[in-house]
Amino acid sequence: MKDVLIVTNYCQFPGESGNNRYTYLADMLAAEGFEVEIVTSTFNHKTKSQRPFTGDDVKNVSYKTTLINEPGYPENVSFKRLYSHRIIALNIMNYVERRKLPDLIYCPFPPITIGKKMAEFAKRNRIPFVIDIQDLWPEAFRMVFNPPFLSNILYRPFERAANKIFGQVDAIVGVSRTYVDRAYSVNRKNVGRSSVFLGTDLNHFDSLVEKAELLSDEKSGIKVAYIGTLGSSYDINLITDAIALLKREGRTDIHFVVMGEGPKREAFAQYAQRSGISYEFTGMLPYEAMVKRLSQCDIAVNPIRKGAAQSIINKVGDYAAAGLPVVNTQENEEYRTYVDDLRIGFNCIPGESKDVAVKMEILCSDPDLRKEMGANNRKFAETNFDRRHTYPEIVRVIENLLPETVEAESRVL
Structure with a gap:
């Protein structure tokens, strides 16, 4: 042996x-x-x-x-x-x-x-x-x-x-x-x-989704999800700015769900509070709880700052498994190519809240497009992120x- x-x-x-x-x-x-x-x-x-x-x-x-x-x-x-x-x-x-x-x-x-x-x-x-x-x-x-x-x-x-x-x-x-x-x-x-890819076991992931129950305090409207580290590489304030911009233009049904922990959590939360958007910071959740919460969201965001070295990271695999369309600011050419070629969401200009807001509004206003891009992302998970096969x-x-x-x-x- x-x-x-x-x-x-x-x-x-x-x-x-x-x-x-x-x-x-x-x-x-x-x-x-x-x-x-x-x-x-x-x-x-x-x-x-x-x-x-x-x-x-x-x-x-x-x-x-x-x-x-x-x-x-x-x-x-x-x-x-x-x-x-x-x-x-x-x-x-x-x-x-x-x-x-x-x-x-x-x-x-x-x-x-x-x-x-x-x-x-x-x-x-x-x-x-x-x-x-x-x-x-x-x-x-x-x-x-x-x-x-x-x-x-x-x-x-x-x-x-x-x-x-x-x-x-x-x-x-x-x-x-x-x-x-x-x-x-x-x-x-x-x-x-x-x-x-890091990936996940889709059988396990799906079993957790099946057990998920709608939370009694669940917000109505469009839920935008972020999962992961709350640190310098991730521009959470950019998403807050984009949602605040859409709110000023009359879209008041977006709720930002931030799941994760990190050194900038308090600063990000205070910024969201000052912006006047609907938001929550859950802190770090057990994987099972995170999956259940993620499955109840409508759009996922991958707001990585300009110049960051990340490539195909954990969160994009979970977004794919959950079948969510992605609003992405990551510069990494490998992931941006997947986003465009597989039609799993929209690439945006890093740091440009107006561009993020435009792409987010397209998804918020078109449930059929959200469903289509989410289904494409799920297929991406099945072919590239399922650990049993990769x-x-x-x-x-x-x-x-x-x-x-x-x-x-x-x-x-």
Whole structure:
């Protein structure tokens, strides 16, 4: 039985908020006959708190769980986060140096520090090494902190480190073609590469929608939904401005539903209050509650600021699963092409509230168009976001690096 080691400090276990890629993948690999261990952090990135349990407390799963101590950090973009990543990278190395050598290492990226340590360990021990790119560092940091003249000097060491990791891997997986291409551009080994969206299990998603009941305090009219982080990359105020503009023009039936948490939540909520629109900020909801609420909305928004590095992110997969048309300001060409070519919504100019308002008004005024574009987005989910059909590609990437993977009688055919 081949031993696959998944090393990541971002993970959500059963009972925690989230829809994690790696626990799902671990279950799928275990079902295929692999021995799987997830090595992750004592610190929960989503809640910014230490987990109240150990790896031994994670029961009724098909994989082994090991939690490694990480100090933690209060904000996503901070020196404390970089320090925390440095400490957990060292602690992970102390652990993997003591355990038996795995047959393959699967390592999500970022953070750079863990990727660097694991790439070096894999090369030293001649272990196949697969990177799974969730975000681009340092590109994502430039969006938040990009001082003139100093930026290139500040981020060059991070870029060199990322390039070195990408150059050492034996296969590249990423949550978008954009990310995979970025890594492959500096890899000279002609390695295998696969773009597999984060996605969700549509059977599970649909079962949650079926159980959803209309909330007693549910607002009437058009409900515009946002889910995800409330931070610097997301222009929530832009959507507020667009809804306020439409309200001044006589459309008073739009209710803005913001589901998520982040450092700018209070500022965004205060801005919405001053604007006079109908709105609510629910905070971070359990995945099940979020799905139920999202399914009762009419339009979804993806208001990413100009210059952001994100590509095919979690929220657009959930919007697709819910069958909602999308009003999108994200510049990423990969996602904008899907929006246009598949007719799943409208692309807008980042930062232009008038353009957002125009596209939103078209959808508000035409229920048939909302239905058509929402149906197109649902088809997009069925072909590109359903983990049951997309994640086997990741399993194939791993199997290709381990040609004698598992005994034939243990495989699930």
